[in-house]
Amino acid sequence: MSTLLVTNIAYLATFDDDAREIKDGALLVRDNVIEAVGTMAELEGVSADRVLDLSGHIVMPGMVNIHHHMYQNLTRVMVQDDELLVWLKTLYPIWSALDDHAIGVSARVAMAELIASGCTTSSDHLYILPNNCTLDATIDAAKDLGLRFHAARGAMSRGQSQGGLPPDNCVEKEEDILKDAERLIHSYHDNTRHSMSRIILAPCSPFSVTPGLMKDAAALARAHKGVHLHSHLAEDLFEEDYCHDVYGMRSVGFAESVGWLGPDVWFAHSIFMTSDEIRLFADTGTGVAHCPSANMRCGQGIAKIREMLDMGVNVGLGVDGSASNDTSNMFMEARLAMMLQRVAPNKYLSETPGGRGGFGGTPKALSAREALTMATRGGARILGRDDIGYLAPGMSADFIAVKLNQLGLSGTQRDPLAALVMCGPFKVDYSFINGREIIADGQFRHLDVDGLLASHQTVMDRIYDQ
Numbered sequence: 001m002s003t004l005l006v007t008n009i010a011y012l013a014t015f016d017d018d019a020r021e022i023k024d025g026a027l028l029v030r031d032n033v034i035e036a037v038g039t040m041a042e043l044e045g046v047s048a049d050r051v052l053d054l055s056g057h058i059v060m061p062g063m064v065n066i067h068h069h070m071y072q073n074l075t076r077v078m079v080q081d082d083e084l085l086v087w088l089k090t091l092y093p094i095w096s097a098l099d100d101h102a103i104g105v106s107a108r109v110a111m112a113e114l115i116a117s118g119c120t121t122s123s124d125h126l127y128i129l130p131n132n133c134t135l136d137a138t139i140d141a142a143k144d145l146g147l148r149f150h151a152a153r154g155a156m157s158r159g160q161s162q163g164g165l166p167p168d169n170c171v172e173k174e175e176d177i178l179k180d181a182e183r184l185i186h187s188y189h190d191n192t193r194h195s196m197s198r199i200i201l202a203p204c205s206p207f208s209v210t211p212g213l214m215k216d217a218a219a220l221a222r223a224h225k226g227v228h229l230h231s232h233l234a235e236d237l238f239e240e241d242y243c244h245d246v247y248g249m250r251s252v253g254f255a256e257s258v259g260w261l262g263p264d265v266w267f268a269h270s271i272f273m274t275s276d277e278i279r280l281f282a283d284t285g286t287g288v289a290h291c292p293s294a295n296m297r298c299g300q301g302i303a304k305i306r307e308m309l310d311m312g313v314n315v316g317l318g319v320d321g322s323a324s325n326d327t328s329n330m331f332m333e334a335r336l337a338m339m340l341q342r343v344a345p346n347k348y349l350s351e352t353p354g355g356r357g358g359f360g361g362t363p364k365a366l367s368a369r370e371a372l373t374m375a376t377r378g379g380a381r382i383l384g385r386d387d388i389g390y391l392a393p394g395m396s397a398d399f400i401a402v403k404l405n406q407l408g409l410s411g412t413q414r415d416p417l418a419a420l421v422m423c424g425p426f427k428v429d430y431s432f433i434n435g436r437e438i439i440a441d442g443q444f445r446h447l448d449v450d451g452l453l454a455s456h457q458t459v460m461d462r463i464y465d466q
């Protein structure tokens with residue numbers, strides 16, 4: 001048993017049920033759990049094994065990234081100016097050279113980048129597993145770095161010879177996918193509170209798997225408590241055309257037809273949604289991972305996040321893969337989520353009879369606090385977690401701190417929390433995950449970053465040479 005008392009916090013944003021924001025705050029942590037949150041006056045007289053003075057810092061809950069493909073940081077800045085279809089067809093052959101070592105090294109780079117940008121829990125959707133790759137390498141990486149991790153066992157089973165998009169050497173047999181998914185659940189899925197490791201089943205997309213695999217994956221997940229389901233949906237117009245041509249329905253209809261709606265399901269992107277479909281997501285508790293960087297990078301469109309939130313859809317944020325972002329920065333994602341809703345066409349303005357032409361946006365579309373709430377509580381809820389996403393007694397000790405006395409934050413004293421979004425992106429100066437100090441004074445405590453970057457470079461050269 002050990003205790004940590006964080007004192008003199010200049011601004012403590014709890015994101016708790018009352019959205020408390022505390023000046024001159026303090027936090028008491030016992031082992032991996034928060035025991036008390038309040039003002040310095042409220043925690044007066046409390047003693048602890050260690051005292052950390054965070055005067056001059058803002059503290060908030062660690063952020064939750066709910067959509068990523070970590071291996072893609074090996075192929076950043078590729079296919080810079082083409083649409084998703086070309087992007088995928090170009091990258092599939094390069095990714096077919098991946099092996100377990102490449103998966104492990106790229107995951108470590110992605111996780112370090114995420115942690116440095118305020119993420120304390122992440123999922124990773126690993127859907128391409130050539131050369132006997134496994135998810136074990138990413139789960140090991142998360143353990144080493146101390147990241148709370150939800151590994152999504154992705155899969156592609158419908159190759160080109162079966163009418164799918166990926167080349168045949170990038171797909172797996174469905175019975176092998178399900179067998180490996182079951183192995184991962186039994187080896188790594190921990191559904192207890194404060195768990196550091198959970199498994200998600202995640203067939204890749206309507207154009208790379210069969211309806212049979214979607215149904216079987218759902219049945220397998222639902223036979224195990226806390227195993228959620230994840231996939232891409234309504235990401236691109238070519239996907240809508242594919243669903244129309246192959247399945248005779250819209251992408252959301254496809255998801256419904258295979259039993260993929262419910263509070264244990266969330267989809268990345270969900271751009272091409274009608275109001276009725278958004279209502280269906282809200283009514284069924286189906287979640288959405290909003291990935292603004294990737295949606296802008298690939299020119300796909302603007303997800304209707306304002307409408308989703310107003311209708312009660314659970315929405316979280318995802319950085320998406322590093323080949324379509326091309327970074328893994330949660331503060332940046334929160335900032336772009338806020339900005340992008342503001343330039344989304346305002347239907348009231350554009351539908352005005354004899355209107356002024358063009359599309360108007362509105363600065364009221366999404367606030368900085370709403371963006372950060374999606375990045376914390378929103379993602380936690382979608383992952384099925386009641387122990388992360390906000391700071392309160394009994395919650396996991398996952399919190400981050402940013403120094404306020406720096407160039408990009410100067411002049412923001414009246415609202416330092418909004419400043420993290422409006423003036424960012426920033427890197428964290430402190431990160432605690434499950435009570436463990438991962439970053440202190442802006443430096444990783446236990447990670448050889450230079451060595452990691454050298455390994456990444458070596459792996460990248462090998463992948464491209466093949």
Ligand SMILES: [Zn+2]
Nearest residue numbers: 232268320321
């Ligand atoms: Zn994705």
